[in-house]
Amino acid sequence: MPELLWLLLPVAAASGWYVARCEYRRRTQPVNESGSIPQEYIKGLNYLLNEQPDKAVDTFLRVVELDRDTLELHLALGSLFRKRGEVDRAIRIHQRLLEEKGIPDSLYRYTLLELAKDYMSAGLLDRAENLCLELVDSQPGHIKALTVLYEVYQQEKDWFRAIDIARKLATGQRELNYQTDIAHFYCELADAALLQNELANASRFLDKALNEDHHCGRAYLQQAAIAQRSAQWQQAIDSYQTLASAAPYLLGEVVTEMEQCYRSLNAQAKMLDFLAGIVPENQNTDLLLARTALIQHQQGRVAARDFLSTQLKTIPSLKGIKALAELGGDDTPTEHNQLIAAAVANIIKDKPLYHCEHCGFASRVMHWNCPSCKCWGNVKPIREFRWGASI
Ligand SMILES: [Zn+2]
Structure with a gap:
């Protein structure tokens, strides 16, 4: 009906x-x-x-x-x-x-x-492209044809052409911002260069990405990854520190990599200082747990447990409760604690970790390009500090 x-x-x-x-x-x-x-x-x-x-x-x-x-x-x-x-x-x-x-x-x-839109829907990208090019040839500022072409080049992963069209669209629609998209296209080019082990090319694309959008957290993550590949630990740490101001919500994604850098410089205490210096509103559970692990390593389990217990009052999360249960009581983790930790692990194992701030799409893996609404840079780690919502 x-x-x-x-x-x-x-x-x-x-x-x-x-x-x-x-x-x-x-x-x-x-x-x-x-x-x-x-x-x-x-x-x-x-x-x-x-x-x-x-x-x-x-x-x-x-x-x-x-x-x-x-x-x-x-x-x-x-x-x-x-x-x-x-x-x-x-x-x-x-x-x-x-x-x-x-x-x-x-x-x-x-x-x-x-x-052309029919061809797009049918996956006949080359035919859609030819029709739109015909339209743009006869009318260079044809926004609707440029918009279809923009989709075609993104689907074809033809990032240079996508950048070219984004700039044309930005000229025709000054109210819209294409800088985030362009920065991600350069990041895609950097990814492709990294796959070929072309580090210098990748770095060049990342500079362009940041030149376009200096808040592009993905570019800082890639810069850090390139530095780590070359064992340039301090350079990688510098990128993570810049990331902390540009896109702090991404820091939780690279806790392990950060630890590797600081450990390689035998400077774990500095990582603790770095994490402690991140303003509370930028904190997330992963950073909190990284801090807890460092405190446990340096000051012992009880100090780590007391720290985490206090922090969870302002940043509550199921993942935090699980870690607290694993840390145990005054003596050693009890069987009860282990049962609580296992029960919480069971609750959170299927919960989404990321969501798109534009369309609400939820997922357990990070996407730079939302699979649902196709927006770039809007999928972010879930960090709502509500019981049941945050993990
Ligand atoms: Zn979306």
């Missing part, structure tokens, strides 16, 4: 549009040209309502031949089919419209764009 309602809405709108148009023509044109609703059109609607979409498409396309005033209606139907996932039908309609002789220029370009 909901499926039928979804179908009926645009059909009702289309019928209303057509009747209104006929009425307008009846009033403004001679009687013999007033045009009653063509039988073919009624037949097409019936096919649509009886869930025979292919017959409906055939019939509607015949209506175009009989009545050129239905071009816009066909565009609406094409768009409807694409949104319903029936891309082949949308393509048929749009291709047929483009064959119409004497179609107004604006409608021709609009149809071309719709067909």
Whole structure:
């Protein structure tokens, strides 16, 4: 039933549009040209309502031949089919419209764009690209065509072209910010260079990323990773420290790597100072647990337990409770503590660790590009300090 309602809405709108148009023509044109609703059109609607979409498409396309005033209606139907996932039908309609002789220029370009979107939906990226390039050639600032091209190049991982289009889109839409996207595209290029072990190239791309967006935490993480590869421990620590100001929410992701750097310099105490200096609102459970582990290493288990117990009052989390249970009581961890730790571990094992601040997509792995809304840099570690929400 909901499926039928979804179908009926645009059909009702289309019928209303057509009747209104006929009425307008009846009033403004001679009687013999007033045009009653063509039988073919009624037949097409019936096919649509009886869930025979292919017959409906055939019939509607015949209506175009009989009545050129239905071009816009066909565009609406094409768009409807694409949104319903029936891309082949949308393509048929749009291709047929483009064959119409004497179609107004604006409608021709609009149809071309719709067909490009059909091709995108069908995964025919090269065809979508060619149509959009044709549109941009004839109208360089064609924002909608550039927007489709932007998607095409991102899907193709053609980051240089994506950067080029982002800059064009930014020129045409000054109210929108493309710097975050561009910085991530340079990070993608850096990733590809790192895979080829081209460290200098990777560093060059990261400089460009940070030049575009100096809050791009991903670029600092990659810079630190490059420094660590070359055993440049202090340089890596410098990147982590910059990250602490630019994107502190990412520090929890690299606790192990940071520890390796400080350990290699035999400077674990400095890591403790660094973590202690992070302002409370930037703290997260992973950093808290790293601090606890360092305190345990330097001052013993009881000191670590007392520290964690105090901190959990302001940064409560299930992961913290589990660590507290593992640290145990005054003597040694008891069987009860181990049971609590195991029970909490069981509760948190399937909970999402990250969520997209733009669309709410939740996941247990970090994504730089949200798989749901395709935004860049909006998936972040969950850090709501509410019982049951934070882990
Ligand atoms: Zn999202």
